[in-house]
Amino acid sequence: MKENEYKEYNILTKRLLAEGYTADRHPDYVRVDVSAWEKKTLDNFYGGFTYERWWIYEQTFKTPCGLQCKGLQCHSNMSYMGIEWTFENDMATIHCPYEKKECTLKHEYLQDHGVLRYDCEVHMTDEEYCDFTEKLFLEFDRVLNLGGVVLYNLSYGNNNRDGMYKAVNTIITKTPFTIADVICWKKKTALPNNCSPNKLTRIWETVFVFCKKTDVDIFYCNKPVVSKRKTGQKSYGNIFNYIEAKNNDGSCPYNKATYSSDLCKQLLNIYCPKDGVVYDPFMGSGTTAVACKELGITYIGSELSENQCKWAENRINNMT
Ligand SMILES: C[S@@+](CC[C@H](N)C(=O)[O-])C[C@H]1O[C@@H](n2cnc3c(N)ncnc32)[C@H](O)[C@@H]1O
Numbered sequence: 154m155k156e157n158e159y160k161e162y163n164i165l166t167k168r169l170l171a172e173g174y175t176a177d178r179h180p181d182y183v184r185v186d187v188s189a190w191e192k193k194t195l196d197n198f199y200g201g202f203t204y205e206r207w208w209i210y211e212q213t214f215k216t217p218c219g220l221q222c223k224g225l226q227c228h229s230n231m232s233y234m235g236i237e238w239t240f241e242n243d244m245a246t247i248h249c250p251y252e253k254k255e256c257t258l259k260h261e262y263l264q265d266h267g268v269l270r271y272d273c274e275v276h277m278t279d280e281e282y283c284d285f286t287e288k289l290f291l292e293f294d295r296v297l298n299l300g301g302v303v304l305y306n307l308s309y310g311n312n313n314r315d316g317m318y319k320a321v322n323t324i325i326t327k328t329p330f331t332i333a334d335v336i337c338w339k340k341k342t343a344l345p346n347n348c349s350p351n352k353l354t355r356i357w358e359t360v361f362v363f364c365k366k367t368d369v370d371i372f373y374c375n376k377p378v379v380s381k382r383k384t385g386q387k388s389y390g391n392i393f394n395y396i397e398a399k400n401n402d403g404s405c406p407y408n409k410a411t412y413s414s415d416l417c418k419q420l421l422n423i424y425c426p427k428d429g430v431v432y433d434p435f436m437g438s439g440t441t442a443v444a445c446k447e448l449g450i451t452y453i454g455s456e457l458s459e460n461q462c463k464w465a466e467n468r469i470n471n472m473t
Pocket residue numbers: 268269272408410411412434435436437438439440441455456457458461
């Protein structure tokens with residue numbers, strides 16, 4: 154496909170092409186966002202040129218809700234309701250500096266979508282996130298099998314270091330769940346990368362293992378029995394709560410926060426019995442399903458974005 158034939162280029166790319174730039178010759182504040190080993194082409198997942206991070210940080214963007222915000226406060230690359238919310242389309246989404254609960258300036262598509270606000274953090278307050286988490290865990294309580302666990306990966310952001318602890322507190326105080334274990338996930342590389350103010354701190358993330366308070370003594374954990382006393386009492390071997398695993402499985406056009414099947418498999422080997430069923434309510438690009446399929450474990454998934462569902466289905470069907 155020739156560069157100028159591509160129909161869904163982002164606004165930035167259309168502008169640069171009209172000005173005569175190409176994938177090989179372009180301003181230094183943009184890049185062609187493909188893996189190093191692939192041929193440079195503008196027909197990439199993100200619809201052409203993307204801005205360099207350092208440039209984004211130096212800019213201000215008008216957000217969907219009409220606020221003028223620093224690039225540092227913006228998120229990008231979210232696909233929703235047929236709109237690509239990206240810097241390149243002059244449609245940045247933000248973690249609102251005012252953290253307003255209700256806002257009349259919000260884009261019409263961002264109204265009344267609690268879930269969406271969770272996803273992109275537009276106007277999300279810690280209280281809202283905790284409410285969301287509480288509802289989520291009350292639903293988990295309804296569907297979780299006896300002895301099952303909920304694996305919940307939480308981390309903190311530049312703008313909010315407290316939220317994850319408030320969420321954990323909500324879970325243990327307002328739902329029937331408690332902490333069964335805490336896993337330290339050591340990632341291959343620290344992200345966000347070195348232009349982030351917390352550049353040294355995100356090489357690991359937390360995976361909280363929650364079980365029902367009534368299941369503390371019986372929740373499933375694949376601890377090997379290393380010896381058995383005459384009395385029948387068993388001694389167990391260690392299960393290490395430090396897991397080293399890849400950051401993710403690569404990019405998906407609809408979701409930059411894809412997940413690591415490497416991590417999922419290591420977690421499943423500990424917390425899922427062979428005849429268990431895994432449910433991922435936020436399936437995204439299908440990483441949990443990929444891990445389950447590789448391990449021969451039954452899985453169910455749900456996902457809000459139709460595009461991602463199709464992407465995940467395709468990914469799973471094409472597994473060898
Ligand atoms: C961080 S991503 C998950 C990424 C996923 N682990 C993967 O492998 O790509 C969170 C996903 O949850 C989805 N989502 C948010 N709220 C949802 C809901 N209520 N029901 C289903 N999916 C939802 C979003 O569309 C997004 O794809």
